[in-house]
Amino acid sequence: MNKRVDRLLQSGLFFFLIATVLLWAKSYLAFRFSFSLDLENTIQEYILALTPLGSILFFLSLSFIFPKAKRIKAFLTLYFIMTFVLFANVVYYRFFNDFITIPVLMQYKNFAQLGGSAKSLMSVTDLLFWVDVVALFVWARMKKGQLSLSVKKRTMGAIVATSLLAISLNLNLANEERSELLTRTFDRAMFVKLMGVYNFHLYDTVMTANTQSHRVFAESDELTEVRNYLSSQKDPKSENFGALEGKNVVLISMESLQNFAIDYKVNGKEVTPFLNDLIDDKNSVYFNNFYHNTGQGKTSDSEFLLANSLYPLPRGAVFTTNAGNEFNGTPEILKEKGYTSAVFHGNNDSFWNRDVMYPALGYDRFFSKKDYDVTPENSVNYGLKDMEFFEQSMPMIKSLEKPYYTKFITLTHHYPFVLNDEEDVMIDQTQTGDGTVDRYFQTARYMDEAFKKFFEDMKANGEYEDTVFIMYGDHYGISENHNRAMSEIMGTEIRPFEHTQLQRVPLIIHSPGLEGKTVDTVGSQVDLKPTILNLLGVKNENDIQFGTDLLAKDREDLAILRDGSVITDKYVYDGDSEKCYNKATGQEVEGSECDDIAQKGQTELNLSDKLVYGDLLRFLEDEEEPLTNSPNKEK
Ligand code: GP9
Ligand code: MN
Numbered sequence: 194m195n196k197r198v199d200r201l202l203q204s205g206l207f208f209f210l211i212a213t214v215l216l217w218a219k220s221y222l223a224f225r226f227s228f229s230l231d232l233e234n235t236i237q238e239y240i241l242a243l244t245p246l247g248s249i250l251f252f253l254s255l256s257f258i259f260p261k262a263k264r265i266k267a268f269l270t271l272y273f274i275m276t277f278v279l280f281a282n283v284v285y286y287r288f289f290n291d292f293i294t295i296p297v298l299m300q301y302k303n304f305a306q307l308g309g310s311a312k313s314l315m316s317v318t319d320l321l322f323w324v325d326v327v328a329l330f331v332w333a334r335m336k337k338g339q340l341s342l343s344v345k346k347r348t349m350g351a352i353v354a355t356s357l358l359a360i361s362l363n364l365n366l367a368n369e370e371r372s373e374l375l376t377r378t379f380d381r382a383m384f385v386k387l388m389g390v391y392n393f394h395l396y397d398t399v400m401t402a403n404t405q406s407h408r409v410f411a412e413s414d415e416l417t418e419v420r421n422y423l424s425s426q427k428d429p430k431s432e433n434f435g436a437l438e439g440k441n442v443v444l445i446s447m448e449s450l451q452n453f454a455i456d457y458k459v460n461g462k463e464v465t466p467f468l469n470d471l472i473d474d475k476n477s478v479y480f481n482n483f484y485h486n487t488g489q490g491k492t493s494d495s496e497f498l499l500a501n502s503l504y505p506l507p508r509g510a511v512f513t514t515n516a517g518n519e520f521n522g523t524p525e526i527l528k529e530k531g532y533t534s535a536v537f538h539g540n541n542d543s544f545w546n547r548d549v550m551y552p553a554l555g556y557d558r559f560f561s562k563k564d565y566d567v568t569p570e571n572s573v574n575y576g577l578k579d580m581e582f583f584e585q586s587m588p589m590i591k592s593l594e595k596p597y598y599t600k601f602i603t604l605t606h607h608y609p610f611v612l613n614d615e616e617d618v619m620i621d622q623t624q625t626g627d628g629t630v631d632r633y634f635q636t637a638r639y640m641d642e643a644f645k646k647f648f649e650d651m652k653a654n655g656e657y658e659d660t661v662f663i664m665y666g667d668h669y670g671i672s673e674n675h676n677r678a679m680s681e682i683m684g685t686e687i688r689p690f691e692h693t694q695l696q697r698v699p700l701i702i703h704s705p706g707l708e709g710k711t712v713d714t715v716g717s718q719v720d721l722k723p724t725i726l727n728l729l730g731v732k733n734e735n736d737i738q739f740g741t742d743l744l745a746k747d748r749e750d751l752a753i754l755r756d757g758s759v760i761t762d763k764y765v766y767d768g769d770s771e772k773c774y775n776k777a778t779g780q781e782v783e784g785s786e787c788d789d790i791a792q793k794g795q796t797e798l799n800l801s802d803k804l805v806y807g808d809l810l811r812f813l814e815d816e817e818e819p820l821t822n823s824p825n826k827e828k
Pocket of ligand 1: 490491540541607
C-alpha cells in the first residue's frame with residue numbers, strides 16, 4: 194500500500210476526523226429523512242445540518258479522558274452508543290411519532306409495547322446505520338498497535354473548542370428561531386429540529402435528574418403540611434352542587450383571549466360579537482373578574498390548573514418537567530362517574546408533552562394533528578385554523594360515548610396573530626402602530642366566528658341540549674412589551690395596577706337550563722376544577738386543591754397569580770413591583786396594606802410548588818381513604 198495512505202490510516206487524528214464526518218453525515222441524513230420535522234425555511238435547513246456537529250465532537254472527545262492505550266476502545270464505544278441512540282430514536286419514531294425520553298423509558302411500557310413489533314419496524318436498509326460502525330471497527334482492528342489517539346493537547350483543545358463553538362452557534366440560531374426554546378415552549382419535535390437528537394438527550398437527562406432529586410428527598414409529612422394549610426382556609430359551601438349532573442362537558446380553551454377584548458369595538462364593530470351575545474344569554478354565567486395563573490408553560494399551564502387545581506411552576510412547564518407525577522386529574526375523577534374524556538387540538542401531540550401528560554391526567558383519547566386533515570391551505574401560524582378545527586372535530590365528538598368530558602384547544606388567535614386568507618379578515622386592525630396589538634383584534638374576531646359556527650354545528654348535530662360549555666381564556670396574548678400600544682387601546686396609562694388587571698381572561702359557563710348572571714367574584718383558573726366538579730355533583734373531599742367553587746356564595750374573593758401578584762375584592766397587589774392598589778379606584782396605597790395578601794400568595798404558591806416538585810400526591814393513597822383508583826397510566 195502507498196506509504197502515505199498507510200501513514201494516514203495510522204493517524205489517530207485522521208481516524209477521529211473521518212469518524213466525525215461519517216457520524217455527522219449519518220445523523221444529518223437521519224434527522225432529515227427519518228423524522229418529519231416540518232422545516233419551515235432555509236435557516237432551519239442550515240440549523241438542522243449544523244446541529245449534529247457540536248454534540249458529536251463533544252461526545253467523541255470524551256475519549257480523551259481515558260488513558261492513551263484505551264482511547265481507541267473508548268472512542269469506538271462512544272461512537273457505537275451514539276449510533277445506537279440515533280437508531281433507537283429512528284425506530285421508536287416510526288411507531289410513536291415521537292422521541293425517546295428518560296421518563297418514558299422508566300415509567301411506561303412503551304418499549305414492551307414496541308418489543309413485539311420492533312422487528313416489523315425495521316428494514317434491510319437500516320443496516321446502513323451500522324456500515325460505518327463496522328468499517329471503523331475493521332480499520333481499528335487492522336491498524337491495531339499502530340493507531341493511537343495520542344494527539345497533542347493543543348489539538349484536543351482545538352477539538353473541544355470547536356465543539357463548544359458549534360453548540361453555542363447552534364443555540365443562538367435556535368433561539369432566534371424560537372425564543373426561550375429551553376425554558377418556555379417545549380416541543381420535542383421543535384427541539385430536535387433546532388438542537389438535534391443528541392443535545393435533546395443531554396437536556397432530557399439534566400431535566401430528569403433535577404426532577405428526580407426533588408422527588409427523592411420529599412417526605413409524606415410534607416403532604417400533611419399542605420393539608421393543614423388548606424383546612425385552615427375558608428371552605429365555602431357550594432349552592433349549585435349537582436345542578437348540571439350528568440351533562441356532557443365541552444371546555445374551550447380560547448387562545449390568548451384577554452377580558453379587555455370582550456365588548457371592545459374597532460371602528461364600531463365588535464371584536465367578539467358571538468361571545469358578547471353568549472354572555473348576555475339567559476343561560477350563561479359570565480365571570481368578569483377571572484384571572485389566569487399561568488407561567489412559562491402558557492397553554493399547558495392553564496390545562497394543568499384546570500385539571501388539578503394546583504398552581505403551575507415558577508420556571509418551565511410542569512407538563513414537561515413533572516409529567517411522571519401522580520395526579521388526580523378531573524378526567525380521572527369523572528371516569529368514576531361514567532364519563533368518557535377527550536381532548537381536541539390541531540397541533541402535534543408532543544407539543545407541551547401532551548401525549549405523555551394526558552394519560553397521566555386520566556384522558557381517554559387525544560385527537561391531535563394526526564387525526565385531522567391538516568394542509569397548508571387550511572392552516573395558519575401554528576397549524577389548523579380554528580374554523581376547520583371545529584368543523585373536522587364534529588364527527589369525532591359524535592363518536593364519543595356519553596356523557597363526555599371534552600376540551601377543545603384553539604390555535605388561530607396565537608401570537609403573532611396572523612391570518613393568511615382575505616375571507617378570514619372580518620374586522621379592521623387598530624391603528625396603534627404596534628403590529629402585534631393591531632393584528633390581535635383580527636384573529637380574536639376570527640376565533641369568535643369559529644365559536645359561532647361551532648355552536649351552530651353542535652345544535653344541528655343534537656349535541657347542544659345536554660351539554661355545558663365552559664369557555665376560558667388560556668393566558669395573556671399581549672405582553673407588557675406592548676404597554677405603549679395598550680395604553681392607547683385602554684385609554685389609560687399602563688401602571689402595575691392596569692398590568693395586573695389585564696391578566697383577566699373571560700370565563701363563560703353556558704348550558705341550556707342554567708340560570709344566567711354576571712358574577713364579579715375575584716377568581717382564577719385554579720378555581721375551575723372545584724367549580725366544575727360541584728356543578729356536576731361530584732364529591733371530591735379527600736383531594737388536595739387550592740381553588741374554591743366560583744359559584745359558592747361565601748367564597749373568599751381571591752386570585753393568586755404565578756408572579757406573586759394577588760387580587761382580592763379590596764386590593765390589587767402587583768408581585769413584580771410590590772406595589773399595592775385599591776381595587777375599586779386603582780389608587781396606589783401604602784404597601785403595608787397588601788402585606789397580608791402578599792404573604793398569603795407566597796405561602797400558597799410555595800406549598801403548591803413543594804407538592805409538585807416532591808410529587809406529594811403519591812402519598813395520598815397511603816392516607817386512610819384512597820381517593821380514586823390508581824391512575825391508568827398505561828392506558
Ligand atoms: C400549542 C398551543 C399554543 O399546541 O397550545 O401554545 P402556547 O404557546 O399558547 O402555550
Ligand atoms: Mn395558548
